[in-house]
Amino acid sequence: MNTAHKDKRYVGRDLPAMLLNITGSEGNYLIAADGKRYLDFMMGWCVGNIGWGNKEVKKRLRNYKGPDYVNPGYLYAPWAELAELLSKITPGKLSKSFRATGGTEAVEIALQAAMSHTKRHKFISIEGSYHGHSIGAMSVGASYFRDWYKNLLFHCHKIKPPLDAEAAAKVEKLLAKGDIAALIMEPVICNLGVLIPEKEFMRRVQQACKKYGTLLVMDEVATGFGRTGKLFASEYYKLQPDIMCLAKGITGGYGGLGATIMTEKVAKSMEFDFSFYSTFGWHPLAVEAATANIKFLLKNKNKILRNTLRMEKYFVDRLKKMHFRYPAEIRIKGLAIGVEFKDPNYAAEITEKCMHSGLLFSTLGSNTFTLFPTLTIDKKTAKAGLDILEKCV
Ligand SMILES: Cc1ncc(COP(=O)(O)O)c(C=O)c1O
Secondary structure: OOHHHHHHHHOOOOOOOOOOOEEEEEEOEEEEOOOOEEEEOOHHHHOOOOOEOOHHHHHHHHOOOOOOOOOOOOOOHHHHHHHHHHHHHOOOOEEEEEEEOOHHHHHHHHHHHHHHHHOOOEEEEEOOOOOOOOHHHHHOOOOOHHHHHHHHOOOEEEEOOOOOHHHHHHHHHHHOOOOEEEEEEOOOEHHHOOEOOOHHHHHHHHHHHHHHOOEEEEEOOOOOOOOOOOOOHHHHHOOOOOEEEEOHHHOOOOOOOEEEEEEHHHHHOOOOOOOOOOOOOOOHHHHHHHHHHHHHHHHOHHHHHHHHHHHHHHHHHHHHHOOOOOOEEEEEEOOEEEEEEOOOOHHHHHHHHHHHOOEEOEEEOOOEEEEOOOOOOOHHHHHHHHHHHHHHO
C-alpha cells in the first residue's frame, strides 16, 4: 500500500490529503518523495518563521541531554527560563506562562483564566475568526461552528468586520452591560486573510475593556514571533493585553508547544487545585526547541524584522503589478499577506496551479489566498516564488 492509500485508510482528516508526500525540508523549501523541491510560502501556516533546518536550533536539539520527560508538578529549570524569557519579550505586564501543547490549548487556558478571574462566562470575538478546534475555542470562533455543534458551544457575541469606529461602538455597548469575561481576537487577523483592524478600533476596545472589567485576550498564535514585522502584532497598537496566547512560531516548527501568558493578577485567579493540567504541556524537547528558536530570533531580531519589512515592500509592489483575472484586494502586514478576490473560485485555482509549478501556499475559503514566507527570505528567493505566482494568475 503506498502512502496515499495508507493515509486514506488510517489517517482521520477533514478533507482528503493533498497529493504531496513530504519527506524533507530545507531553508525555504519542502522536499517531496519524488525529489521535487517546493518553494514554501506557507511555512506550516505561520510556523516556520526562521526557515527550516536552522543550524543553531538543530544543534541544540541534537545535543540535548536532559530528562526524557518531567511531570508538570515538579520543578524543571528550562521551564522557568523559557517562562522568564516570554515575560521579558511580551508587551505590558504579562508575566506568568501556563504550559500548553499548542495554540488551541493556549486559547482554552485563556478562556478558563478569564472566567476564573472575572466570574463571568460570556465572551466577545470577531465574526469568522479561528482560535482552534476545541469546544471552547470553537465557541469564540466563526458562527458556522454552531451548525455542527449546536448547544455544546457557549455564548459569544461576534463582531462583524470591518473593525472600525462603528464596530468599536458595538463593542462598547456590549461591554457596558458588565457581564463579558473577555474579548478575544488576533491583533492582525491572519485567519480572515490578514484583516488589519483600524487603530481607532483597537484603542477604543482596549479602553472599554479596562473600564468595564473585561479582559483583553490577544491571540498571537499566528502573528507572534515576528510574522507582522514586530515581535508581536499587539505592539502596532501599543496594546497591553491581560492575556496573550502563543504557539506556532514559538518553536519555529522544531517542536510542539503553546503558552498562555497573563498578568500576575489574572494568574492568581488560576491558583486553585487542578485549575489546569497538561501532561505534555512544555515537553522538555519542545522547550529546548522553543528556547533555541526564540534565542535565535532575539539574537538576530533587528536583522530579521528589518528584512521582514523590506520584503513586505517587495511583495506588495510585485503583487500590485500582477495581472490578476479579477480585481484583487491585497492586505499585508510584515510577511503576513492576504489576497482576496470577488470571484468565489479564483484563489483556489491559482493555489492549485502554483503547487503544480513548485510553489506552496494556502487558501482561506476559495476566494482568498495567504502567503506566509520565512522572515529570513532573500530577494532572489522571493522573486523566484513571485515569478511562479505571476505566471499562474
Ligand atoms: C490564531 C490562531 N489561534 C489558535 C490556533 C490553534 O492552534 P493549534 O493548531 O496549534 O491548536 C490557530 C491555528 O491555526 C490560529 O491561527
